[in-house]
Amino acid sequence: MRRKKLSYFCLEAGFNPRKPFQTLLGREFCNQLEALHTASSDFPDPYIHYGTIYTKKELIFYLTNITRVHGPKMLYFIAHGNQGLISLSDGQAATLDLLSRYKIGDSILHFSTCLTVSDEEAVKRLMEATGALLITGYKSLLYLVDGLIVDLIIITSILRKVKTLTSDSVFKATKFIRNKYEDICKREGFMYCRRGRKQDSAKYIWYNREKNDY
DSSP: OOOOOOEEEEEEOOSOTTSGGGGGHHHHHHHHHHHHHHHOTTSOOOEEEEEEOSSHHHHHHHHHHHTTOOSOEEEEEESEEETTEEEOTTSOEEEHHHHTTSOOOSEEEEEESSSGGGOHHHHHHHHHHHOEEEEEEESSOOOHHHHHHHHHHHHHHHHHHOSSOSHHHHHHHHHHHHHHHHHHHHHHTEEEEEEOOTTSSSSEEEESSSSOOO
């Protein structure tokens, strides 16, 4: 049976509206994914969607429409952030609890933001409410260029390893990332929470917090 292609959504809040080039980082990231697919026969060909979330209204618009898309999904948020929230261009903040209102289904959520996933209770609520199998991000302040490099490593590794989006494939992808890129992940404060498998001892499996449960 032919596997369902993954739908990849990049949602970007402009870092500085007065410097338009800074609002195109997510678009450039999508271009890099397309280039990797063109250059490498073993790199998957996801459906790629890009949108700007300058306002809460725009964010809600995209999340509402994403819930209507069938099949596996990866959501990539690129913005400023703080503990448990992402910052939008108009000065408003969107909390993880706001995102929790949307039943996204089988998915991976990655936050290229400072500190957002450091609110562990909000991350667990988000995972439970949306149906996500993996939530990734950074628990510390993130330097823009360094963060984008780690993003490229993390997201391309996941796309290569997750042929079908399941708890087992997510486990294999995160194990690969830990084993191959642990130094850079630790240095940049990369952190994740994955949904536990039947054979795991916990419902939520964390990486790179005070106590590692993987």
